[in-house]
Amino acid sequence: MSATPAPTGAVQIRTAPVARPGDVPAAVARLTLAALDPPRTLRSTDLVDVVTVAHEVVVELREPLAGFARERGCHRVAATRHTTRAGDVVTVVLIRHR
Amino acid sequence: MTTIATDPTRTDLAVTDRALGDRAPTGVDPGTRAGAILANNPIATALTAAAPTPTALTPTAPTPTPLTPAAMTPTQLLARCHEGDQRAWDEVVSRYGRLVYSVARRHRLSSAECDDVAQATWVRLVQRTGAIRNPESLADWLATVARNESLRIITRERRAMPLADPLEGQSADIDTASDPAAIALRNEDLRLVAEALGHLPDQQRDLLQLVLQDPPPSYAEIGERLGMPASSVGPTRTRCLRKLRTILEGLMSEEAPSPDRSAGGSPRQAPRASVRAVPTDHPSTQPSAQPIAERTPVMTDAFAIVRDAVAETLDLPADIVTPTATLVDDLGAASLDIVEILFRIERTTDVLLPFEDLVAFVRGDLAPEEFTGPDGRVTLDGRRQLLRALPQWTDATLPNPLHAGDVVGLVAIGNIADRLDARLRARSAAHSATHSATHGCALHAEVAA
Structure with a gap:
């Protein structure tokens, strides 16, 4: 995984297309983990609760992943889903507060 | 310093790519992917082998170099972002991240608040990638959203400042802390508030106590503690505060005739210390003395009602809620916010503006x-109908292609005000007709007598 210095220092936007609406929670959970980049022991989608209502996506982290995120200043994981010509796309926006 | 990953979640996406079948995977150059397919296809390999090998003299056609995200225009970048291209997102953040942050910093927000502004701005962009009217002005769009988010935070801070004690600012030379009358009045206020809180159901009381903590916990935390969705916390809080105020007014009116109350010389004010988030003098929350049906509704009335409902729901300064501002794109309303706005309008005017009605108005006579x-x-007929229903858009400015899900984002405050105005006029006309009919009957009866 290559990296570029971020001018804002903290923005993580992860996006991926999903094949079916039923895949949205799993995709959001994977993207959330990718954005948080926790150690291998915490890298489990079971620790990410995703609830979707229409196009609203709510992400909740479970302990100990939530503690890991708090330690790194991640107060909120925002996720959204939209429909394109090719299908649905989910995006996770995460900020690491300094 | 944190980093932005330029390579998407390749391992994560591998599963998705397989599920997608022939869809081009995110972050993979189409040319590369085509090459991979060619290499694995025996027929294609055979055809390639049979094809004459170009000699050195054969002029080779220049192969088009794929455009890298860094070389893309904002329009191209946004289109790629909309399709879920991770590299395009990285480029957008890299190109405009500093701008977003600097707008927030210019408002003298704290570092954490700047981060909140940045997150909200990016979330807004993620939600609106396919519906930005002028993608070439992406920088302006981001700056505007960041500025609005900053103002929202500033406004929230201003509102969250505890209102002065009712007696605190009266006079400097009065020592209110030791004034027995002031102490008694304040205690009376607290007693009334406590009594009013006692009339609320347990969950509503708990919610109010949580939102009034300093610093207040997040809606997610409140929702978790109370076992309710985070998205319901805001609307429920508003309803609780309104209910609390009604109870307080009831309690105060019961006790108002007491002669000691007027002994202080000034009219008794509602205790405000604990209901800081409710602007008691706000026009949209104060029932009008005159029923709106009896007034001549004019457009400005309707616009003011809509503007106040939007500003209150979205926690925005009223001056940025202009007739041309779009609810979703410019003001950042989510679908639940729109429902809340329509609900507020209904409470203020008794005019029902269901969300379905808004959709039907936009769609006109066309079947879905x-x-x-x-x-x-949206079909060609649909676009023509949109241009009729939403006259602020032209064929040139209307996004093309336009997805049905993005149509609500085109609705401006003025459009909703128009709808409300039409409803108010209809009700007023119906009221006048009823009045004339009744009056006519009475005259008729008089003549008959």
């Missing part, structure tokens, strides 16, 4: 299948 094509895009 006439308005939206099988690919989810």
